[in-house]
Amino acid sequence: MIYGEKLVENPIRWAMVGGGKGSQIGYIHRSAALRDFSFDLVAGAFDIDPERGKEFGKMLNVAPERCYPDYKTMFAKEAQREDGIQAVSIATPNGTHYEITKAALEAGLHVVCEKPLCFTVDEAEELGQLAKRQNKVVGVTYGYSGHQMIEEARQLIADGALGDIRIVMLQFAHGFHNVAVEENTASTKWRVDPKVAGPSYVLGDVGTHPLYLSEVMLPELNIKRLMCSRQSFVTSRAPLEDNAMTLMEYDNGAVGYVWSSCVNCGSMHGQKVRIIGEKASIEWWDEQPNQLTYEVQGEPIRILERGMGYLHESALAEDRIGGGHPEGLFESWSNLYSRFAQAMVATDNNQTVDFWYPNVEDGIEGVRWVANCVRSAEQGATWVDYE
Known part of the structure; x- marks a missing residue:
């Protein structure tokens, strides 16, 4: 703690x-x-x-x-x-x-x-x-990866509690840009300008967040190929997308899906990660970040709570205020910055992290995923080998 x-x-x-x-x-x-x-x-x-x-x-x-x-x-x-x-x-x-x-x-x-x-x-x-x-x-x-229940999900999967992983369901789909808000909002205007934002909007802006969470939870899984369809429902945003659907196949035979969107009307954040195995499933929702749903086939649904003694030790290491009290995004970022600092000091002293x-490798992977999604979409939403 x-x-x-x-x-x-x-x-x-x-x-x-x-x-x-x-x-x-x-x-x-x-x-x-x-x-x-x-x-x-x-x-x-x-x-x-x-x-x-x-x-x-x-x-x-x-x-x-x-x-x-x-x-x-x-x-x-x-x-x-x-x-x-x-x-x-x-x-x-x-x-x-x-x-x-x-x-x-x-x-x-x-x-x-x-x-x-x-x-x-x-x-x-x-x-x-x-x-x-x-x-x-x-x-x-x-x-978002500094939330403690992300670590608990990682450890449950590593322990084999879910069995072999079959399906990875990811989404970050909010509704705040369902109209052309960029006409009056500078912080959105640059996000839909290819010269400033790059080759994508929502794929890079929101889609890479749950993708990275899945990589933390499933470090052994690698994408083999994917197929992406993207849309500009607010037409002035073209060629950048405000909605995208990405299907993925992993090297272990599992399949995955990422819904990236800013036009999901009525949704606040809509960022969810659901991992489905042969024995059980887990689900995390960033609007209720202190809970992790753990669902074993044939048993009652369990809601695991942040800060409780039944969690893995590593999921308790960055607890700041004990179970029952709500933590949020500031705590998550603080945990990441604490890790950044310790990694910097260790690196300067030639110590192993x-x-x-x-x-940086995770940053590279995010760029790689967006590039493959864009390549697939530009080829007519076809399957492409992950490069």
Whole structure:
């Protein structure tokens, strides 16, 4: 259980690119990173408008001289300081992730990056190789994976409680963009612009989240081939999709399905992961993240609760307030940032990291999945071998 004591000996000197005034995701990054004394926010290039970024940085108690006009200036100036930054989080639109991550790694910094890492598999693999050469951590903010019941699901499957896995049902289908909200909302406008968002909208924006959760739960399963059909129901979003259906076949004979959508009218989040085995099934829903449904054929349905003693020890390790109290997205992100910090310290000391976290390889896999989905859809929703 986590009681708020420091998890690393010294806080990592940390900066942000993006995440400025009005950025909801920037606030989540800071709230998560600054818990448990793992990181210390000492610098930032928070805004495309330098003065606005400096004023915002001062509100975060960042020294004005360390509020920079852009990331290139920040990396160069911080490298000249004895107390310069050691890590940076990137909370900017998708089209900038590749260049900023590459520059950060070349500057000798650890990185936490919003997904996707970049637009193409070649770029993603380049970043993976660069991270390895530089011996630096790249964490990817698949923020839902820090919920404790994801770990419980992973351990139940590893224990064989479900038997052989047969079906993987995944969805992230909300309804908030059922009309062209991007006409009046800047944070949505760039998401439907291929120059900024990349080759997809909902496949990359929401679909990769449950996909990664399934990879955490089922680390031994590999996609063999897939078929994707995507639609632009709000026609002005074409060629990017606002709805997509992806069928998958795995190397063990299991089958899977991912529904990615922002036009599921009336749905708040609609992110669910259901894993079906030969003996039992489990289901997790992000709107009720403290529960995991465990269904054994022929027995009453069980609702497993976060923080309870009957869970696996690893699922209790990051409990923060005990069973019965509701935890949420901020706790999930805090757990991930704690892992990022411990991985960074271990890597700097040439120690083995013996725990999972969403790393650069997972970021590469997300880019790879989107690329294969787009390739299938562009070929008329045909089956394609997973490359």
